[in-house]
Amino acid sequence: MREGILRQLQADLKASFETPKCRKCGCLRDVLIAMQQATDHLMGEDADALRTDIASFLNGLEITEYACLGCDPCPPAIAENHIFEMAGGVIRLPMVRPSPCAFTPRPVGQWPVVAGEYRVLDRQGTIAVSTLASADLPGKLAELRPKGLAIVGKLETENIGVDKVVKNVVTNPYLQILIVAGQESKGHQSGQALLALMENGVDEQQRIIGARGKRPFLRNVTPKE
Structure with a gap:
């Protein structure tokens, strides 16, 4: 069982590294560091080979240009999710804090306070809609201009994306209702993270309790918010 898990991890990480945009992304760097730490205690040729590959991938990364692009699918997130599902007690993954990815709110009195890819229809409307990874849906809803719709936009990441929504x-x-619709963002599972936040809140590390995405840390909102 262990040998199969390590082979799968090796293949997943190789596929991520061979994706050009991943080599510039904080997602892959964080996953590689996590895997390096998690496999440090393992013995055997298969573990040695995996650690050699991880070290090679880390050395081959380019300068990080973005913490996370919110790609769908996200190869590093798929690799990490796969290992979480398979590993059990074979690999003990450490908690990895994501690369800093902050935003600056707009001045008081301006809304929306955080810039993003969304459409604003009525600042006094009572309904907000998140379309998750369905990038075309916000425009279609905006064209219909349903009564009460204040804002509609996509949500592809389980960290800064949720930060912005909150x-x-x-x-x-004026907002009273948040509707979550559309296609889930694979790997990041941002919709599930948003629902988990509503049901469970966050822990002392600002990690969304029960979120299945592997970086569901909120760094730009306070516990009170």
Whole structure:
């Protein structure tokens, strides 16, 4: 069983490394560091080969240009999710804090307070809609202009994406309803993360409790928000 898990991990990480945009992304760097730490205690030729590959991949990364692009699918997230599902007690994964990815809210009185890929229809509307990875859906809904719709936009990441949703929702006193619709973002599982946040909140590390994405840390909102 262990040998199969390590082979799968090796293949997943290789596929991620061979994706050009991944070599510039904080997602892959974080996953490689996590795997390096998690396999440090393993003995055997298969583990040695995996560690050699991980070291080679880390050395081959380019300068990080972005913490996370919110890609769908996200090769590093798929690799990490796969290992979480298969590993059991074979690989003990450490908690990896994501690369910093902050935003600066707009001045008081301006809403939405955080810039993003969304459409604003009525700043006094009572409904916000998140379309997850369905990038075409916001435009279609905006064209229909349903009554009460304040804002509609996509949500592809389980960290900064959720940060932005929370910040924009809690700073508008008119909003009463948040509708989550559309195609789930594979790997990141941002929709599931948003629902888990509503049901469970966050822990002391600002990690969304029960979120299945592997970097569901909120770094731009406060526990009160």
